[in-house]
Amino acid sequence: MVQKVVEMNIVIIGFGNIGRSVAKVISEKDLGLEIVGIADRDGCIVKENTPLDVMDIVETVEKTKKLSSHPLTKTDMTTNDLIDSVDADLFVEMTPTNIENGEPGLSFMRRILNRKKHLVTSNKGPLVIAYRELTDLAKENKVLFRCGATIGGAIPILSLIRSGLSGNKITKIKGILNGTTNYILTKMFEGKSFDYTLKEAQELGIAETNPTYDIEGIDIGAKLVVLANELGLNTGFNNVKIEGIKNITKEDIENAKKEDKVIKLIGEISKNSAEVSPQLISKNDSLAVDGTLNAIKIECDLAKEITLIGHGAGEETASAIIGDILEIKKVIENENKSNNF
Amino acid sequence: MVQKVVEMNIVIIGFGNIGRSVAKVISEKDLGLEIVGIADRDGCIVKENTPLDVMDIVETVEKTKKLSSHPLTKTDMTTNDLIDSVDADLFVEMTPTNIENGEPGLSFMRRILNRKKHLVTSNKGPLVIAYRELTDLAKENKVLFRCGATIGGAIPILSLIRSGLSGNKITKIKGILNGTTNYILTKMFEGKSFDYTLKEAQELGIAETNPTYDIEGIDIGAKLVVLANELGLNTGFNNVKIEGIKNITKEDIENAKKEDKVIKLIGEISKNSAEVSPQLISKNDSLAVDGTLNAIKIECDLAKEITLIGHGAGEETASAIIGDILEIKKVIENENKSNNF
Numbered sequence: 001m002v003q004k005v006v007e008m009n010i011v012i013i014g015f016g017n018i019g020r021s022v023a024k025v026i027s028e029k030d031l032g033l034e035i036v037g038i039a040d041r042d043g044c045i046v047k048e049n050t051p052l053d054v055m056d057i058v059e060t061v062e063k064t065k066k067l068s069s070h071p072l073t074k075t076d077m078t079t080n081d082l083i084d085s086v087d088a089d090l091f092v093e094m095t096p097t098n099i100e101n102g103e104p105g106l107s108f109m110r111r112i113l114n115r116k117k118h119l120v121t122s123n124k125g126p127l128v129i130a131y132r133e134l135t136d137l138a139k140e141n142k143v144l145f146r147c148g149a150t151i152g153g154a155i156p157i158l159s160l161i162r163s164g165l166s167g168n169k170i171t172k173i174k175g176i177l178n179g180t181t182n183y184i185l186t187k188m189f190e191g192k193s194f195d196y197t198l199k200e201a202q203e204l205g206i207a208e209t210n211p212t213y214d215i216e217g218i219d220i221g222a223k224l225v226v227l228a229n230e231l232g233l234n235t236g237f238n239n240v241k242i243e244g245i246k247n248i249t250k251e252d253i254e255n256a257k258k259e260d261k262v263i264k265l266i267g268e269i270s271k272n273s274a275e276v277s278p279q280l281i282s283k284n285d286s287l288a289v290d291g292t293l294n295a296i297k298i299e300c301d302l303a304k305e306i307t308l309i310g311h312g313a314g315e316e317t318a319s320a321i322i323g324d325i326l327e328i329k330k331v332i333e334n335e336n337k338s339n340n341f
Numbered sequence: 342m343v344q345k346v347v348e349m350n351i352v353i354i355g356f357g358n359i360g361r362s363v364a365k366v367i368s369e370k371d372l373g374l375e376i377v378g379i380a381d382r383d384g385c386i387v388k389e390n391t392p393l394d395v396m397d398i399v400e401t402v403e404k405t406k407k408l409s410s411h412p413l414t415k416t417d418m419t420t421n422d423l424i425d426s427v428d429a430d431l432f433v434e435m436t437p438t439n440i441e442n443g444e445p446g447l448s449f450m451r452r453i454l455n456r457k458k459h460l461v462t463s464n465k466g467p468l469v470i471a472y473r474e475l476t477d478l479a480k481e482n483k484v485l486f487r488c489g490a491t492i493g494g495a496i497p498i499l500s501l502i503r504s505g506l507s508g509n510k511i512t513k514i515k516g517i518l519n520g521t522t523n524y525i526l527t528k529m530f531e532g533k534s535f536d537y538t539l540k541e542a543q544e545l546g547i548a549e550t551n552p553t554y555d556i557e558g559i560d561i562g563a564k565l566v567v568l569a570n571e572l573g574l575n576t577g578f579n580n581v582k583i584e585g586i587k588n589i590t591k592e593d594i595e596n597a598k599k600e601d602k603v604i605k606l607i608g609e610i611s612k613n614s615a616e617v618s619p620q621l622i623s624k625n626d627s628l629a630v631d632g633t634l635n636a637i638k639i640e641c642d643l644a645k646e647i648t649l650i651g652h653g654a655g656e657e658t659a660s661a662i663i664g665d666i667l668e669i670k671k672v673i674e675n676e677n678k679s680n681n682f
Binding site for chain 2: 025029031148154155156159160163166167168284286289290295300302303304305306307308309310311316318319320322323326327330331334335
């Protein structure tokens with residue numbers, strides 16, 4: 001067996017679907033990363049003398065749904081204890097999103113940044129509540145903070161804006177940023193009722209038991225807040241005008257079809273506005289994607305229009321997390337390399 | 342007027358449409374870039390004591406089609422003279438593509454890299470002929486070399502693969518990589534004949550007077566060679582199986598329509614093959630874009646599928662050139678910053 005070269009120690013906070021996907025990728029791929037700690041609500045695992053058998057931990061949790069089922073779990077160790085004590089370079093915060101007050105993620109993030117550790121997150125709650133505070137805290141502590149996975153799942157929208165489209169002035173971003181509602185609307189265009197489709201989506205695990213955040217556009221509104229702030233706009237959740245998909249009638253759908261259009265729940269931001277609303281979209285438009293796919297169109301001065309289409313949720317989100325981790329790793333390596341001159 | 346802070350001196354080789362678009366952007370935007378030299382086949386302009394009035398030069402050439410019409414042009418100075426003598430940090434090579442022998446771009450590129458200058462290009466000819474030689478030459482001379490504009494015009498595909506999708510194993514890339522043929526096919530699906538549409542495209546400036554490279558799939562084949570090499574595959578032009586759009590019949594189109602499909606000229610690479618051919622694509626597929634748009638689908642292990650749609654040619658290509666220049670600038674700045682530790 002080839003010995004992996006480890007250049008960066010990673011801690012995972014939140015061991016749900018995405019957390020486990022990220023853990024699997026780090027464990028299986030030779031990316032120069034090693035997991036040295038895992039925290040979930042019922043305890044923590046910390047690497048001691050030998051590397052953690054991450055795949056074994058993942059399997060245990062997939063069977064039992066509890067981190068504490070694994071023999072290495074310290075049930076008396078809190079996530080805060082772990083953050084304060086573990087020897088790590090970077091934390092990945094993936095606890096469940098809460099856009100009421102950002103907790104528990106917000107407190108974890110503050111603690112991680114104050115410990116001067118790099119931070120990657122998929123959790124938009126804390127960013128909706130305290131984007132500026134958290135990015136300022138990262139700057140003060142001279143660490144890097146990336147949140148690409150909070151918008152569009154696997155679609156590397158923030159990375160694209162930062163790298164490939166640098167030099168462009170972005171004038172508008174609009175898109176389908178929620179797979180659940182896109183699935184429901186797609187089925188409604190196939191003739192199914194809203195209630196029937198919602199039930200089906202819940203059975204398939206596409207919609208949550210309480211689908212309010214998705215259906216009412218709140219999830220997209222939260223993503224727009226993060227996106228706007230990443231673009232340097234000082235947009236709060238209260239600045240976003242939000243309308244969900246509950247008022248779309250059978251008649252609306254028939255009328256759309258007559259015009260060769262579809263109805264999509266669109267999030268849209270420009271310099272002066274942020275809005276979530278159902279919009280009529282031409283069937284030929286690059287945003288007219290179906291099923292659970294997400295699509296994001298960036299309008300800008302040089303490239304004019306770039307559309308990105310991909311999986312907006314689920315285990316594919318691990319791609320964005322890993323991309324962010326490797327971007328931070330590259331920056332650090334460049335710094336270290338230059339230090340050796 | 343706010344004084345621009347110039348951190349990087351740029352030379353432009355090739356002052357056609359894209360060259361002038363890039364010059365305009367550098368001149369108008371505050372990107373920390375200054376143009377200190379311009380070369381075209383009929384002479385060179387070099388900055389002497391005062392900054393060049395780039396917009397004035399652009400306007401003159403747009404009126405007269407000749408760089409030599411501008412009073413600052415030295416008609417006895419060759420591009421080689423300019424490369425050898427000018428005080429610059431980075432060259433942008435944008436001479437016309439020649440995939441027979443790569444010239445004149447190939448010789449210019451060798452010369453630029455041997456002078457230990459960073460290089461950005463939109464010219465795929467030299468890369469088809471000598472990808473490995475040029476990238477090795479850049480490494481030897483410790484300079485950076487970027488060619489994002491050679492594939493997909495404004496679509497930042499290479500940047501996305503390098504940044505946003507890092508960590509992913511890419512298994513296949515397929516897409517519409519030529520706007521001219523996509524325009525022709527779109528019109529053919531609207532009922533127009535190939536000959537009629539080609540003539541119309543030529544009148545609109547979408548197709549060239551000699552459209553062979555586009556129609557026969559050679560342009561896409563060349564792009565696949567660059568893309569494959571960027572992915573680390575050692576693919577030469579002779580390894581690419583190429584079929585153009587000339588054999589597509591009215592009957593093919595009618596049959597496609599019956600299945601709710603379209604025919605697109607698709608370039609496709611995987612580990613073991615590179616191929617250009619007309620393919621039946623479902624109307625619902627994210628690649629089913631019309632007109633002159635390009636679309637590229639990346640299949641990979643983590644994100645599964647990401648599609649990028651945008652303008653594959655024309656002045657929008659300046660976006661990719663500027664993106665590459667700014668990426669190099671960022672790397673250099675990071676190195677310099679770290680040197681100051």
